[in-house]
């Protein structure tokens with residue numbers, strides 16, 4: 001199919017205003033939120049902006065006929081290159097499918113289109129006493145569809161779980177062009193957990209066109225505590241002790257001195273400028289229980305030599321304490337023109353060792369690294385600060401990231417806690433997973449998308465062919481039977 | 487059930503029983519079976535062998551008993567790695583030494599194995615507040631009929647490295663591979679607990695009270711209602727610290743003005759152990775059937791009422807009914823008089839008019855012939871078949887037992 005025909009056919013599906021194809025219009029779709037250099041950029045042939053599920057299905061069918069890859073896209077805030085159309089083809093941008101279709105107070109569910117902004121769902125349901133628990137720091141911009149695809153997390157996932165724990169059902173357009181529902185309002189639908197397979201599949205198994213998500217009732221009481229420490233080790237120890245004491249905070253976040261330096265002058269959240277680290281600890285639930293937990297947390301922090309412990313119960317005070325944390329990434333601009341972050345996860349008890357290794361790497365590579373992260377679940381976000389115009393900076397950043405990732409994996413950690421693999425970390429997959437492990441993932445992909453045209457080149461290491469899995473398996477079997485050796 | 491006797495799987499006798507001692511041995515066994523065209527039925531604690539359609543064949547029963555034991559436990563990190571054959575009771579005992587727990591109370595109780603619990607996805611009343619193993623599972627190792635052993639996930643509490651296969655294997659009834667070990671996040675043991683149980687004159691009152699509790703009482707750990715020991719009841723469990731348990735009880739007492747009893751600490755735990763036994767898939771009588779129906783939570787009461795009205799008309803006498811109003815699920819155990827395959831099929835069809843999802847959890851094997859115990863055929867069955875084809879092309883594992891006879 002030539003380009004003109006493709007554009008024409010797309011316009012027939014979504015109308016003339018629903019297709020972008022001029023180079024200038026395509027430019028923003030060549031990127032996502034990731035750092036240039038860490039992921040490749042690529043231009044799609046066209047971007048289609050459907051407004052209905054049927055249109056999505058029609059576009060998918062057209063792409064199939066034309067032999068073009070399809071990449072779904074939400075707000076494009078992804079940090080691993082997920083929404084970049086690596087092999088060109090059609091980008092289906094779901095931002096115009098942005099209706100909250102239904103809020104059910106009794107069932108505590110919301111039925112939403114994929115383009116609904118994360119925070120909008122919480123803001124819309126707040127007057128009825130609910131919130132949508134997954135709260136990525138990008139929640140003002142990112143979409144529920146993107147959250148589903150990346151299985152996104154956020155500070156409050158410590159207590160409430162990540163996206164997959166809040167998705168009850170999905171309407172998806174499958175690679176064969178069909179529209180199906182997985183899961184649903186009633187528990188226990190028969191067969192494999194396709195909803196579980198789709199969440200976190202980075203747009204490779206299906207395009208989410210509706211999501212039935214769980215709404216969480218707002219807790220009766222919320223307490224936010226700020227504890228400052230003279231060294232990072234004490235802050236890490238306090239983290240472990242709080243959780244070890246049987247307290248499950250709603251959120252437990254850490255910010256190091258460099259982060260405080262960036263944030264405090266900008267937002268006056270009240271973080272002591274001389275602290276090596278601060279912890280932000282939120283507890284919620286029954287008012288009496290929250291009070292009791294607050295007392296215990298304060299005592300643990302004092303025990304771990306906290307220099308300050310402050311508590312905030314009023315909403316305005318709590319919001320101010322949180323503001324610094326939420327704006328931390330934005331505030332980095334005060335320290336350097338660019339930053340690049342990873343989101344490895346390590347066992348909580350390995351946080352002190354990991355942070356000191358990150359410090360060493362920072363010195364070795366002469367890169368300032370600010371740490372602002374989900375300490376409660378060991379999910380690091382080392383922010384490497386640099387200037388992309390300075391020759392050699394990008395290369396050093398990439399080298400340093402590699403060291404951090406390798407270290408985290410070696411001590412039993414994971415490549416990514418919430419940002420996904422995409423193209424950014426695909427070549428690191430073999431650090432953790434064997435060829436057999438990857439073959440199982442490829443098996444899942446093959447059952448949904450045998451030709452691999454949904455978001456190609458993501459997750460699997462460069463050059464990996466999912467289609468070869470069967471051949472590999474036959475080979476393994478033959479080898480076992482002694483028919484031939486590999 | 488004695489594991490050492492050759493078990494019958496839904497009436498189908500197995501011809502041999504093997505107990506491989508490690509993951510590679512499981513994989514090798516599966517590959518051999520694939521090569522010889524044999525079928526393999528994974529067997530854990532034997533508490534849920536009634537679940538599923540009768541297998542097309544059952545050549546080898548593969549006991550996971552050789553895969554027991556704690557592999558790694560880091561109390562400080564609240565993570566646990568355990569062999570698939572480990573008994574839940576043994577795992578809980580080790581966790582309890584460190585003041586921790588897996589907050590689950592499945593029908594199989596302490597004898598259920600970790601692998602079996604993941605494979606069957608059976609849950610108990612605590613699901614109301616604590617979710618299920620699906621939410622706690624952070625990593626898994628599987629042996630496949632291709633002869634390989636693979637892992638997915640890891641030993642950290644948050645992980646999006648590649649497709650989320652742990653969620654795919656959870657609830658797949660051993661049809662994609664044999665679970666050899668699993669990693670979980672564990673939680674602190676609640677410091678205390680208490681339970682309030684109320685008796686009611688009829689089901690309407692009981693279901694109304696349970697529904698009201700669900701809306702009004704935020705911190706209940708479990709809310710169950712229905713028919714137990716020849717009485718209509720509502721039971722509400724509170725776990726946590728002293729103040730929240732006390733506040734919860736106070737709030738529940740306001741709703742449950744009827745004939746109530748309060749159980750503290752050990753007595754509360756004991757009440758729920760007994761309740762858990764009522765959920766068991768192991769039949770007490772020969773003509774006994776156990777089904778689970780589910781609807782959207784807001785219509786749980788209507789479902790329970792509908793079941794109570796319909797079952798006697800169909801010749802069924804319920805001995806137990808347990809509704810989970812937060813989840814929209816109702817478990818009902820009944821005797822089907824003069825039962826037969828036709829009668830059970832008819833009953834299933836009629837009850838499907840009341841519920842969105844319906845699973846026959848246990849029934850005499852002869853009655854199961856010809857029907858799909860998993861209820862409605864999912865519209866995505868072909869996709870599920872494609873998954874089976876990828877992971878187990880020779881249909882070695884539990885052939886025919888799963889939804890749509892996968």
Ligand SMILES: Cc1cc2nc3c(=O)[nH]c(=O)nc-3n(C[C@H](O)[C@H](O)[C@H](O)COP(=O)(O)OP(=O)(O)OC[C@H]3O[C@@H](n4cnc5c(N)ncnc54)[C@H](O)[C@@H]3O)c2cc1C
Pocket residue numbers: 032033071072073074075076077078079081082083084094114135136137138141142143144145146147148149150151152153154155202203204206207208209329418419455
């Ligand atoms: C400043 C900043 C802070 C962030 N903080 C966090 C954080 O705290 N936690 C966290 O988890 N992430 C965070 N992120 C990452 C990102 O915001 C999340 O991954 C988010 O869920 C992506 O949503 P999106 O709508 O922008 O998706 P996109 O970036 O557009 O797409 C992401 C992936 O989802 C797929 N996709 C999108 N929509 C669909 C659909 N409808 N169906 C199928 N696949 C689809 C795409 O193909 C792509 O693979 C942050 C990003 C930024 C820039």
